[in-house]
Amino acid sequence: MTYTVTLDRAACDGIFACLVRDDRFTERDDGLAGIDAAEDHHDADETVTVTFDDDRFADAEQAAAACPVDAISVSAATEGGEP
Numbered sequence: 046m047t048y049t050v051t052l053d054r055a056a057c058d059g060i061f062a063c064l065v066r067d068d069r070f071t072e073r074d075d076g077l078a079g080i081d082a083a084e085d086h087h088d089a090d091e092t093v094t095v096t097f098d099d100d101r102f103a104d105a106e107q108a109a110a111a112c113p114v115d116a117i118s119v120s121a122a123t124e125g126g127e128p
C-alpha cells in the first residue's frame with residue numbers, strides 16, 4: 046500500500062524509540078532522527094516527508110506511536126481504496 050511518513054525534526058528530541066520499531070528511521074549526525082529513504086541532508090528544523098509503497102505501514106505506525114513527542118505521523122494514501 047501507499048502511505049506517507051512525515052518526520053518533524055523540530056519536534057524530534059533524539060529519543061530514538063522509533064529506530065527499534067522501524068529501521069528506516071536512523072540517527073543522524075545532529076543527534077536527531079532521519080528517514081533513510083529521504084535525501085541525506087536533513088536540516089535540524091526540517092520536516093521530512095517520504096512516500097512509501099510497501100507492506101511496512103504497520104512498522105511506520107508503530108514508530109509513530111512509540112515517539113514520545115509525536116514527531117512522526119503516518120497517513121495512508123486515500124487513492125487505491127485501502128483504509
Ligand code: SF4
Nearest residue numbers: 057058060061063112
Ligand atoms: S522517537 Fe521521536 S523523538 Fe525519538 S528519535 Fe524518533 S522521531 Fe525523534
